[in-house]
Amino acid sequence: MNRQSQAAVLFLLGAALLHAGTTDLYLRYVKAGLRPLLLASGAILIVTALATAWYEHRRTKAKREQEQRKAGAAPHPEHAHPEHAHPEHAHPGPAHPEHSHPEPRVSWLLILPLLALILVAPPALGSYSATRTGTALQEPLAYPSLPATDPLPLSVVDYAGRAVYDHGRTLTGREVRLTGFVALDHEGTPYLVRMALNCCAADAQPVKVGLTGDIPPVLQPDTWLTITGTYTSRTTHDPVNNGPIPFIKVTTATPTPTPRDPYDESWNN
Structure with a gap:
């Protein structure tokens, strides 16, 4: 050359x-x-x-x-x-x-x-990576005040951090709205997931929120959903790295197009 x-x-x-x-x-x-x-x-x-x-x-x-x-x-x-x-x-x-x-x-x-x-434009990382990587949830440095919007739009990372480490104090009594893609573990438990970035897609890690309540009867992995629900104290541990996974009690779940930015950057901002 x-x-x-x-x-x-x-x-x-x-x-x-x-x-x-x-x-x-x-x-x-x-x-x-x-x-x-x-x-x-x-x-x-x-x-x-x-x-x-x-x-x-x-x-x-x-x-x-x-x-x-x-x-x-x-x-x-x-x-x-x-x-x-x-x-x-x-x-x-x-x-x-x-x-x-x-x-x-x-x-x-x-x-x-x-x-x-x-x-070739590769697709964003999805359920295959999420089910083979442990949750990357980290304790937030602070819990900013939440607006009075109803339902309250939150990122998956923000909801998970407040639910686990703040024990839902800022979420109790609030209806929240989350957007993410569906992942199913080996037992069929559904999670709403968003891949979080430090820098680039190579270091992307999932943050997972378990779904309970009025869940659609058929869920396909990698389907993007916007769900509305309320805080529940139920939690579990990720089978990959034993990290904490909170749940949300779903009231409505609506399919939504893949967002412009499929990754969640709020966990390290």
Whole structure:
């Protein structure tokens, strides 16, 4: 892979990052707060690619001009020194053949992740990851006052933290609304889940809320639901890491489209 090819790959990668950063595609990979860094990285890669192509063009042009000057300065065979005119009288010198070192073809495999980024947008992590990873619920640093909205919209992380570590004191007597996707454990217990991010999808971990009460008779994993319900003191432990999982008593459950940002970032904000 020569420098022109490397510049082309850099340019395509930078363009892919800019495309992801200017659309909602980047939310499949990183948290929303990293968007400016993603856009800056794409711009830097494009500038680097253009600079590399320009430098290689100038280097090739200078080399060609140098070869042309050498060819024009060479003496004509008729005016050459006799010992150079007759090869049998010439003094042979050491040969210095130019050796070509082609780059290994396997280097072109580096373009495969780029093609995957451009052509295939992976879905957000769902129930498969959630049922194989223990809940990542952490105790909140504080419990901000809640608005008087009825029903009260909360994130899955916020509800779970208040239900477990504040024992539902700020939730008792309130009707709350949560949105997440469905996951079923090996016993068929339904959970409403949201994957929480530290930085990017690679470190996403689930926060789970068990469902009880008026649950739909048929629940399909990865179905997104908006549920309305009330706090219940019932809890269980995650079979994967023994972490706490609170429950919510469901009064209504409505299918909902996958949200623009499928991940929950409120657990570390």
